[in-house]
Amino acid sequence: MFFDGAGESHYCGACLDAPPPFSRHRSFGRYWGVLKDVILLYKFRGFSLLGRILAETTHAALEGEVALWGGEPMLVPVPLHPRRERSRGFNQSLLLARGLAGPSGLEVGSRVLIRTRDGPPQSRLRAGDRTRNVRGVFAVGRGAPIRGRAVIVVDDVYTTGSTLKECASVLLRAGAAEVRGITLARA
Numbered sequence: 335m336f337f338d339g340a341g342e343s344h345y346c347g348a349c350l351d352a353p354p355p356f357s358r359h360r361s362f363g364r365y366w367g368v369l370k371d372v373i374l375l376y377k378f379r380g381f382s383l384l385g386r387i388l389a390e391t392t393h394a395a396l397e398g399e400v401a402l403w404g405g406e407p408m409l410v411p412v413p414l415h416p417r418r419e420r421s422r423g424f425n426q427s428l429l430l431a432r433g434l435a436g437p438s439g440l441e442v443g444s445r446v447l448i449r450t451r452d453g454p455p456q457s458r459l460r461a462g463d464r465t466r467n468v469r470g471v472f473a474v475g476r477g478a479p480i481r482g483r484a485v486i487v488v489d490d491v492y493t494t495g496s497t498l499k500e501c502a503s504v505l506l507r508a509g510a511a512e513v514r515g516i517t518l519a520r521a
Contacts, residue, residue, distance in 0.1 A: 354495060355502035356487070356513045360402055362392040365491055365519035373490055373518055382424045388518055389433020397437070402514055407484035409435050410443045410505070412497055413472070415452035431488040434516065443485070446478040447501060456497060464496040472501055474508035481509035486516055493521040 345353075363369045376384040396402060411427035419425050431442045450473050456464050474480065487501045492515070502513035 354499050355506055356498055356515050358402060359492060359495075359498060359515035359517070360396050360399055361492055361517045361520035362388075362395050363519055365493075365521040369519055377422075377426050377490060380423060382426075382429060385424075385426060385429030386433045389430045390437065392430070392516065392518055393434050393437050396516065402486070402516070403438060403440075405484045405512075406440065407486045407512075407514065408441045408443045408446070408480065409438075410446045410480075410485050410487050410501075412487060412489040412501060413447050413449045415449045417452055418455075427489050430490065430518065434488060440486075443478060443480070445475045446480060446485075447472050447487075447504065448475050456493070457491075461494050464494045465499075468496050468500040472504045474504060478508065480505060482511050484512045484514065485510045486514045489515070489517045491519050491521055492517040 365373070372384060372388070375381045376388060409431040411425060411431040413427075414422070414425045428442075428444055431444070434440070435442045449471055451471055453467050453471065456467060459467055485505050487498055487505070489497060492498060498515045498517075502515070505513050
């Protein structure tokens with residue numbers, strides 16, 4: 335959760351009650367106003383060039399987060415189903431991961447996670463349906479070099495955390511040492 339007060343980084347109440355499988359998550363900003371408008375243009379109106387700008391801005395805002403970037407983690411984008419990627423023309427999370435990798439020099443594991451089946455977009459579902467929608471939908475690609483490594487899952491918007499939690503669980507079962515998350519916005 336966003337913390338508007340003073341003090342050190344700490345866990346939110348929801349994470350204390352039910353710890354997620356990822357160790358930390360950071361977003362560039364809140365999903366509202368201009369940021370929301372830009373993300374919607376980027377994701378649904380085909381403005382793929384915004385990916386580089388959004389990634390650079392996010393990296394600049396988060397580059398001081400030592401615990402987020404430490405240990406030379408691999409950046410792993412949330413995959414789209416091939417049908418949805420063809421329809422959209424690009425995977426917004428992959429473009430973000432590549433943009434984040436530029437200034438950080440980190441490796442992008444573009445085929446580490448694969449989406450095994452298609453389903454309705456998370457943005458069209460209620461909170462309770464989002465967890466069911468992504469359950470069992472991700473797998474780790476054969477030969478993915480994640481065993482013993484820290485991984486940062488990259489996505490566009492964190493709403494309920496269902497996607498990040500499912501990706502983190504799959505990556506940890508496949509041998510990742512730690513999973514973190516970066517998103518453009520937190521709803």
